Amino acid sequence: MVILREGICPGINEDFIKALQSEDIRTVEDFVSCNPEELAKKCSLSYKALVAVRRVLLAQCTAFPVSGADLYEELLSSTAILSTGSPSLDKLLDSGLYTGEITELIGSPGSGKTQVCFSVAVNMSHQLKQTVFYIDTRGGVCANRLLQMLQTRTPNMEEQMEALQKIKVFRVFDVFSLLACLQNLRSNGLQKASVGGGSVKALMVDSVSAVLSSMLGGKQNEGMSLLMQVAGEMKMIAKDFNIAVLVTNHVTKDGNGHLKAGLGQSWSHVPRTRVLLQRVENAETPSLRTATLTKSSRQACHLVEEFDLCHWSEERSASISGKRKLESSKP
């Protein structure tokens, strides 16, 4: 609902608005849903002026349909696929993180979600030379660890410092600050970053459940609304700026004892792709993890890949995958 104010279109001035307010018409919706003839009689405003203003407002506020062919062209020219740096994870995600989409990582504590986010951020800033925005809600960002990861990729100090400068960290600890941060990014943060020389292609939020889970449930009636606002902001950022958004979430157990993503049913529709991370039981190295694809619009679900947190860029030779026969029937 847009409030009627002077200047939203030529022809609307202070007296015009006052006359309309006396008839209890405050917003654009109220205005266009009224009959201009009746309004002209009641408010003693000229019929021609009312019709002209109505036409301009309708033209300004209407949504225009776009043809599928145009959309497809736009998608082909603007979507980029960003490699995560780990061949196993790339295989799972169908060659990497897609811009314009939200990808979700879920796992129990200690399963490696933050480490995967770090590895992806380091890969993007060092290999792909892109700026990465990292929103940290749990205080888990450890610049020493990022430096450690960079040191395994290159011994050159300058390159390491340059890559570290491309990772920008926001530390917000409650949902209102998170919304403020996302809205600020959408309105001017991202444009500033792309003007400054580097292009931004990735946004990470670790983790979204830490700020939202305390607002949901019980007698609180605002939680769902805030959850949807966060989802809306992230989707708009992903679509408008062609950015890949990576979020982390916790797991809960459903009725049968299987692991599912936290934050409930409503949130589960928000990300396009979902990967479940788990520790490998009784593994030789404690840094082995398995990644299972649990939601994807591109590949068959329940593909499993194994990878090592310490050796990010190496391919694991023994990868277990379920339902291989489905892969051959993929177009």
Next chain:
Amino acid sequence: MHRTVPSLPLAPSVKVKLINAGFQVASDLIDMRPLQLCKEAGISQEEAVEVLQMLRDDAQPHQQRAATESVTALDLLHQEQSLGSIVTFCSGLDNVLGGGVPVGKTTEICGAPGVGKTQLCMQLAVDVQIPVCFGGLGGKALYVDTEGSFLVQRVADMAKAAVQHCTLLAEDTEQKQALEELTVEKILSNLFLVRCHDYVELLAEVYLLPDFLSEHPEVRLIVIDSIAFPFRHDFEDLSQRTRLLNGLAQQLIQLATQHSLAVVLTNQMTTRVSNGQSKLVPALGESWGHAATQRLILHWEGLRRLASLYKSPSQMEATIQYQITVQGFRDATDEPRHASPSENYSKRPRMEDLS
């Protein structure tokens, strides 16, 4: 101001009235006078004043800045290097933790009864006060006791041992000067103790902490021993418990980051039965496992006490042995053990190893 009205931290009823009146973005509201807003939106005058105050004069300038300004990872690296960590006097544990308990993060210590959680907490409360020239932080400590297990005599013993340790190390004049001020009385006077009897008192205390910390900016450590106890008995609504704990965790990490201090929480253990086997796991549920930044699990293996780093953003998982002596929390010394398995004179039952 690009904030949309639904995302502002206001009461839901006020927001509904504002949205119905047509206000969508914060910039619509910012130029209004309270009386005007009151009439247009149909809210009371106090609410109108509150709304405008919230928009104009940031009551939380720090948070506002954090939301709009980013820090590059390079600056973060410099910050981390200047923050330091609190030593535990057990070199094995310090190595596993990467120098000690990190400042600016929350660390959770879980363990079965009697394994040494409170001892470690008391040791940390003494160690945070070691002067900067000896490699410590020279800060004060706040100890929130919910179980009633804090013993001043034990802290006095640990403080005496710490002072003796520093006396042996003192070499140059700066250290000798700092040593003159470091006495057991001074250490005890820099330790603030709060006793909370139930979860409401604990929540209230955490809520009041920002004011306390602005009055005492030298506090570098907050210990809550234990956070499990008030939430485990007498709580009927488990989902409310999870919500409260999550909210608490976020408040604590915010304090840790904003005021540059280390937060240490103690947790208890519970038994989980699955597939006919029972395992000891940390209490307070699955989602609490995500709350702390680092998790340390203390457990028994026969007669030995072991500490395992289970979850950390920067360190690898590892297990080391430690022991509790008269002087406090120390490294385990390798003494030849003559006790055969049949002579098990410890009264503690054998616990299963944590996988």
